[in-house]
Amino acid sequence: xxxxxxxxxxxxxxxxxxxxxxxxxxxxxxxxxxxxxxxxxxxxxxxxxxxxxxxxxxxxxxxxxxxxxxxxxxxxxxxxxxxxxxxxxxxxxxxxxxxxxxxxxxxxxxxxxxxxxxxxxxxxxxxxxxxxxxxxxxxxxxxxxxxxxxxxxxxxxxxxxxxxxxxxxxxxxxxxxxxxxxxxxxxxxxxx
Numbered sequence: 001x002x003x004x005x006x007x008x009x010x011x012x013x014x015x016x017x018x019x020x021x022x023x024x025x026x027x028x029x030x031x032x033x034x035x036x037x038x039x040x041x042x043x044x045x046x047x048x049x050x051x052x053x054x055x056x057x058x059x060x061x062x063x064x065x066x067x068x069x070x071x072x073x074x075x076x077x078x079x080x081x082x083x084x085x086x087x088x089x090x091x092x093x094x095x096x097x098x099x100x101x102x103x104x105x106x107x108x109x110x111x112x113x114x115x116x117x118x119x120x121x122x123x124x125x126x127x128x129x130x131x132x133x134x135x136x137x138x139x140x141x142x143x144x145x146x147x148x149x150x151x152x153x154x155x156x157x158x159x160x161x162x163x164x165x166x167x168x169x170x171x172x173x174x175x176x177x178x179x180x181x182x183x184x185x186x187x188x189x190x191x192x
Contacts, residue, residue, distance in 0.1 A: 001044050001089050008161045016052040016090035020169045025160060028093040035097025044077040089137030093169045094155040109144025115157045126162045
């Protein structure tokens with residue numbers, strides 16, 4: 001799901017294209033899905049995010065929506081594919097293939113993936129939801145009964161919705177991005 005304006009980020013850049021550690025957020029999500037065992041990936045775009053649409057065109061199949069809000073856009077997207085389907089918000093830059101596969105393994109029918117609000121609080125991540133367990137932006141939609149998968153995984157706990165989330169995501173991504181650079185720090189490597 002990458003059709004949002006990103007008004008809470010107070011930026012001229014569309015939310016999916018907002019850069020975290022010099023990469024658009026949507027690229028992290030796209031890579032995580034490519035690393036997972038997901039069979040097919042679709043970018044769900046709207047008129048609110050024309051640059052995101054152009055950025056992803058040719059790299060993945062695109063489903064265009066009217067941009068009337070998350071629920072309406074999700075409904076349009078679901079009408080275009082067969083269930084079960086994994087839905088992922090474009091604002092999860094910590095996501096990777098392993099955590100996507102964990103969600104797929106745990107899913108029982110339609111599954112809402114949630115993390116403890118206390119984990120988000122401890123990290124300093126924003127949340128616009130109330131309750132002990134809050135949505136992550138990752139769900140499985142199926143024709144079966146609804147279930148909830150509860151996770152303590154930090155990679156699911158950081159949705160970038162506000163400027164404070166940008167700094168948090170960059171700090172948590174630093175070990176991952178540093179390790180991929182030549183001469184970068186790799187876990188267990190003391191540099192000698």
